[in-house]
Amino acid sequence: MVADELDDATLVARARDGDVRAYEELVRRHQDRMFRLALRMLGNRGDAEDVVQEVFLTVWRRLAQLQQDAAFLGWLYRTTTNRCLNVLRSRKPSAEVDWEEIAAPGNQAGPERSAQVSEQLAVLNRALRELTPEQRACWLLREVHGRSYEEIGAAVGASPTAVRGRIARARAQLAEVMRPWQ
Template sequence: MVTGSAVAEAAPSDGGWDDATLVGRAREGDLRAFEALVGRYQRRIYQLAWRMTGSSGDAEDVTQEVFLTLWRRLPELREDAAVVGWLYKTATNRCLNVLRSRKPTAEVDEATTPSHDATDDPERSAESNEQMQALAAALGRLPAKQRAVWLLREIHGRSYDEIADLVDTTPQSVRGRLARARVQLAEMMQPWR
């Protein structure tokens, strides 16, 4: 099972192989190549899932399901180098399914919350933590598809075309959802300006 601490573990050495090589080797049964793929992308997929679902437990489940599905579907993957897009699309769809099945709640993940170093200004640290909690809550109030688009663009840096493919829509729709998400987040975060 994927855990928050397992996500932070270092990736196995992959000899500097590219994704296509790792996928090809994993398809042939090379477990080390598959472990290298997991190590390379597990943290990103977990972070996307955590931000979309607002729950570390759901994020762990989604991450585990994504990589189990990848293992099972390696023979079906048509372009070995397209594994990253496949991972993001699968994770996004799984997260949307989780969100459809429940009302989202915000949860603060200690791994992404600013640390309280003794040398930091305590007042500033408290304010920063409150801002992170407010942002997590604001993201939790966005409709699931707007949240997915915002996270994929703003946090994961995906292009409009790639996001459109990941959420099965058009780039114009992505731009619209992103614009609405930005406006809603700006309104909800107004007290923090």
């Protein structure tokens, strides 16, 4: 059976047994979404690349510690989120974040629409910058990555109730900023 036909749990089991190709497949499957999460949390491409590289190296070294093979993706989200939060906490308050780089839209239908979408994304990303790192992590994991409250709680070390509160505050703050675009 080809590696891309196997589920994550099978690949994790094989990787734990030393199958490097199985782990490479896991990296290939999940590195883009972990990079997008890190980029949106950190606002800097270089920092996001560093975090994702560190996360996949750490996960490879600690793969034997994973109790349930099927929990791999949640573990990956938790590790990436925690590493991003550590980077954010260690930054000086004046650290520059290139939010315009994150807001760059893809090919849109026409220059007017492209300009509008670009401006909306820039406003949203500036508003995300104003959230606490914990609120930003919870909001991104829920709204962008579709994770459950329980998964987010495991990723950020908070109860599902605390996660709901953080997301509610983030949504309220973002809704206020985005009101002119509604």
